[in-house]
Each structure stands twice: as C-alpha cells, then as structure tokens.
C-alpha cells in the first residue's frame with residue numbers, strides 16, 4: 096500500500112506514502128480511495144484528514160508511471176478527487192513542503208485545506224507543455240480568484256503557502272510553533288474537530304468566480320501571454336481554460352479542461368518538453384556507475400588559465416560557494432582575468448541581481464597566484480589554457496607533480512584527446528574532461544568526458560559537481576570534439592558549402608533562426624570567435640587532409656574578421672550593439688569565391704538550408720551513438736538543447752529526427768548525396784538500420 100490509514104480519535108487520517116514526493120501513482124490512488132471508503136463506512140469517524148508522509152504533501156503525478164498505462168488506470172486521479180468531493184464527512188487536506196500538480200488538485204477537491212508556512216504551492220503542468228487536467232483550472236480560480244489562478248497556472252511557478260493565506264485556498268496556515276509534519280497533523284486534527292459537525296459541507300465546485308468586466312481582462316491577458324509564449328501553445332490554452340471557470344458552469348468547465356488537456360498532450364511542443372524533462376534526469380545516470388558510488392569532497396578548486404573560459408569557470412565554483420585559486424603564468428594575465436570576473440559581477444550588481452554583500456562574498460572566494468604550490472591542496476583543478484597539446488602536457492605534468500593525492504585533474508579542452516592528456520600523469524584514473532561552454536558562467540551544459548582510465552568515483556563526483564554548479568552534466572566518451580563539437584563540425588561544413596552554392600550568411604542564419612535555433616551558424620561563429628575554428632581547421636588540414644571544408648571561413652579570417660571581439664566577422668558590429676549588420680565586402684568575397692572554384696550560384700530554399708544543417712547533426716549524432724561516445728540519444732539532445740541553442744520545442748536533433756521519421760530523414764539525405772560534396776551524406780549505419788526497422792532513436 097502506498098497510502099496508510101489510521102483512525103485517530105474520531106478522525107480518519109489517510110497518509111500518502113510514496114517516496115520521494117508522494118507521487119499519485121496507481122497504488123497510492125487505490126489506497127487513498129480505499130481509505131476514503133473505510134472512513135465513510137466507519138460510524139465512529141466524523142472527519143477525514145489527508146496528509147503526506149516525509150518530504151511532501153504530494154508532488155503530483157508519479158513520474159515513474161508517466162507514459163505508462165498505469166497513469167490513466169482506475170482509480171484515476173479524477174476518480175480519487177470525485178470520491179473525495181462526494182464524501183459525506185468533511186475532508187481536510189493538511190499540506191506541508193510541496194503541494195504541486197495533481198497533489199494540489201487533490202487538495203482542491205477537499206472541503207478544507209490547512210497548511211504549514213513555507214509549503215510550495217503550484218500547478219506546474221505548463222512547464223511540460225500541458226495544463227492541469229484534473230480540475231485545477233476550474234477549482235483554483237474559485238478559491239484564489241481569476242488573476243492569481245491565471246498567474247499560477249500560466250507560469251507554473253510555486254507560491255508559498257503564507258502568501259496565499261488570505262485567499263480562500265487555505266482555511267488556516269499554521270506558523271506559530273508548528274514546524275514539522277507531526278505538528279501539522281496535530282493542528283489538522285484540532286481543526287477537524289472544529290469543523291466535523293458543520294453542514295452543509297463547503298464545496299469548491301459550488302463557489303462562483305466573480306471578476307468585474309472579465310472579458311476585457313481576459314482579452315488583455317490573452318494578448319500578453321500570446322506575445323510571451325513564442326511557439327508554445329500551452330500558456331494560451333491555460334488562459335482559455337481558466338477563463339472557462341468564469342464563462343461556463345463547473346461541469347462544462349471540467350469537460351473543456353479535459354478536452355484541451357488531451358489536445359495539448361498530443362502536440363509536438365509538449366512531447367518535446369516532456370522528452371527534455373526525462374532526458375535531463377536520465378543524463379545523470381551512468382549504467383555502470385551506481386547511484387551509491389562514493390564521491391570525493393570538493394571544498395576547494397583551482398583553475399589553470401584565467402582567460403575567457405577560466406574566468407567563467409571560476410565564477411561557477413564561487414557562485415556555488417566553493418573557493419577558487421586562479422593560476423596564470425604572468426601577473427598581467429592574472430590581473431586581467433580577475434578584473435574581468437569583477438566586472439561581470441559588477442554588471443550583475445548594476446542589474447540588481449546581486450547584493451553588495453554577495454558581491455564581496457564572491458570576490459572574497461577568489462585568489463590569484465603564479466605558483467603551483469598555492470594550488471596543491473585543491474580538491475579539483477580545472478585546466479583552461481590554450482588549446483595546444485604541448486601546453487596541456489606542460490600543465491598536466493606539473494599538476495601531477497604538485498597536486499595532493501586524490502585531487503581530480505580536469506581539462507576544459509574542447510577537442511583534444513583526454514586519454515593522451517591523462518597519459519601525461521601518473522594518475523590517469525583521476526583525470527576527466529570537464530567541457531564548459533562559453534560564456535561558462537551562463538551556459539547550462541557541462542560535457543563530462545570519461546577517459547578510458549577515469550575512475551567511477553571521479554565520474555560520480557564530477558556528475559554531482561555539475562548539479563552543484565547548476566549545470567546539466569552529460570557524459571561523453573573520448574573522440575575529437577566529443578558529442579557537441581564533433582556534430583557541430585558537420586553542421587558548420589554544410590553551412591560553408593551553402594555559401595559556396597548560392598547563400599549569403601544572413602539567409603542561412605534567418606532560415607535556421609526561423610526553425611527555432613537561438614542563433615544561426617554565422618552569428619554563432621562571430622560570437623564564439625571565427626579564429627577558433629580556423630585554428631582547428633589548420634590542424635585538420637595536416638592531420639586529416641581527406642576532410643573537405645569550404646574556404647570561405649579561412650578567407651574571412653585572412654581578412655582579420657574574427658567576430659564580435661574584433662567588431663567584424665561574417666557581419667559588422669557597432670560598439671555596445673550586438674546586432675549583426677551585413678557587410679558588402681564579405682558578401683562579395685563569398686560570391687567571388689564561388690566563381691573562383693567554378694560553382695554556379697543558385698537559389699537555395701530555406702527548407703534545404705534547414706534540412707542540410709539539421710540532418711548533418713543527426714547523421715553524426717547517429718555515429719556517435721553507435722560508437723558508444725554518447726550513452727543514449729536523449730543525451731545528445733540534452734547537449735544540443737543546453738549548449739547549442741537547439742529549439743526546445745523541437746526536443747533536440749535526435750528527437751526531432753524521430754518526429755520527422757528516420758525514413759524521411761534518410762530520403763532527404765540521399766537527395767543531398769547527389770549534390771556537391773555528396774560524400775558528406777554517407778548515412779550512419781545506425782540510421783539506416785533504425786529506418787529499415789521503422790524505429791526511432793528514442794524508441
């Protein structure tokens with residue numbers, strides 16, 4: 096049973112008991128309905144209290160049962176709420192800590208609700224592209240009013256119980272002395288004694304939502320929400336459904352809610368959000384590294400190199416309260432690095448997002464040094480020096496000589512072989528790749544590169560650290576570019592070929608941004624610095640001459656146009672303005688280059704641009720999956736959603752390919768294989784196999 100039943104005096108107490116947050120799975124619902132029936136049948140019972148065991152009242156649906164037939168099996172959440180609502184004896188929800196989604200909808204079905212201060216109250220379904228489907232949209236406005244209900248349901252953001260104490264949602268919010276769930280139960284029992292005899296029982300469904308001139312308000316709200324919700328349909332559907340609480344009868348409103356819920360659950364946007372929700376949870380699980388693998392304590396960190404990445408990485412540690420020592424070879428570089436960090440925090444303070452006290456605290460956690468002796472006691476050291484194997488070798492040999500035993504030696508390399516780097520030390524088991532993304536203090540992604548010798552506890556520690564730093568950690572095996580950059584290379588190659596065949600940067604960027612990417616490839620190149628790719632290509636021309644690239648990006652760099660940092664890249668930039676302005680000389684260079692290589696320029700459709708860029712990611716992603724570099728397709732999606740601005744409403748490249756159908760993806764690739772550089776479209780064997788079997792990457 097996952098709900099317990101006891102009778103305390105004359106009050107029946109049903110305790111939801113399904114750790115960790117009392118998700119309303121089938122067993123919990125069944126046990127709760129059973130408890131309610133027993134209470135009805137027992138003449139000695141005069142009132143019924145529903146509470147949650149442990150850490151929560153209820154977090155809502157049981158995510159373990161998502162997408163399983165159990166989620167809708169009877170007794171469904173609707174049935175449970177109906178049984179509560181039809182009770183002849185007063186029902187009281189006693190709420191602490193967390194009361195969300197279906198948990199709140201259950202509480203809304205009760206005659207009374209009491210809560211401890213500090214309980215988080217929310218209907219967060221919108222975050223999964225849905226709306227509350229068990230009466231929440233109709234009952235909540237009847238208790239907190241139309242405006243508050245729309246705010247809560249459209250944003251999905253939790254509100255503290257004490258901030259709702261004045262609404263009809265709560266009959267009492269206990270603060271004086273009541274702190275634990277045991278105190279809550281005692282208060283709830285007293286409350287139950289007071290209301291046990293009151294008849295008729297108050298029913299939420301019988302209340303009215305009064306809002307003068309509601310039509311004007313609802314129209315205004317629709318306009319605002321529509322403008323804010325981009326491609327996602329759920330927020331506007333939430334408004335329309337809550338509106339039904341004013342414009343329709345309760346039963347009609349419920350029917351409407353159900354209909355809109357089932358509509359939303361089928362939308363690609365909701366499917367993508369749910370995919371991303373589960374993908375994020377899965378990413379932190381490594382099959383051969385069990386959840387109880389011991390981790391190493393990280394109390395102090397060191398960063399080698401105070402450049403673009405080193406500074407941002409240091410900020411991550413400091414933001415998490417971990418002191419950092421930054422090491423450079425020259426005082427000047429060190430001063431510059433620390434000044435940049437200071438400036439970043441000052442800007443945050445100017446925006447009102449950081450107090451002076453927090454600023455002082457954070458700056459106080461950063462220390463600079465030129466000596467390796469000062470970092471020897473750090474629990475983790477992250478190397479972020481130049482992307483050059485010789486420099487990495489010097490650094491790692493030194494780290495091996497000075498760092499205390501058990502320290503984690505991490506490299507932020509974006510392309511180099513982590514196994515080779517580990518080989519510069521006598522402790523390869525302690526070496527791991529931590530590939531942060533630029534700007535490192537902002538981007539959510541942390542690619543964790545598992546070398547062949549990386550020990551399980553180092554991996555477990557790095558995964559735990561990623562959570563502490565508020566990053567999405569995704570594990571990658573060792574290969575050139577790991578998951579993200581290896582795939583982006585194919586994407587960038589296609590972008591270059593498109594320029595040769597007839598596109599200009601603004602057309603490519605516009606097409607991809609219309610598809611939903613945060614930034615097209617050329618604006619992204621300008622942001623990251625075109626010289627970085629140039630440097631990598633120069634290495635590849637020597638190491639792997641068989642790979643063909645468009646020369647346009649090299650020609651651009653030869654013009655000294657490295658991107659935003661030089662005020663000029665594929666586009667022009669004005670000081671203090673991140674907007675990209677087309678540059679006639681660059682466009683002329685592109686057109687002339689086509690003529691020089693004998694390519695007749697043609698009109699390329701936006702569809703071709705998007706397909707070539709996105710399917711090149713998918714094809715390389717399939718290889719990465721097949722080779723075991725990524726553990727699962729959803730990990731690749733997480734990399735692209737959190738590190739490369741892939742549109743969330745499309746769920747990531749692999750999920751998107753599943754949505755299109757792998758057979759269709761393959762057909763398009765066959766078409767492009769007949770064009771220029773057709774060998775770039777050799778299909779990944781896994782893609783061919785799955786398409787033939789009618790399967791997807793994620794199914």
Ligand code: NAI
Nearest residue numbers: 400401402403404405423424428479480481482508509533
């Ligand atoms: P950067 O050139 O801005 O900074 C490198 C810093 O390392 C410089 O301040 C330099 O003085 C210092 N340095 C060089 N040799 C050193 C040594 N032996 N000991 C101590 N300090 C030394 O480079 P950036 O962009 O920060 O890149 C650093 C690493 O991060 C590279 O491996 C790069 O591939 C990687 N990376 C870069 C990203 C980017 O977007 N810039 C993104 C992800 C990874």
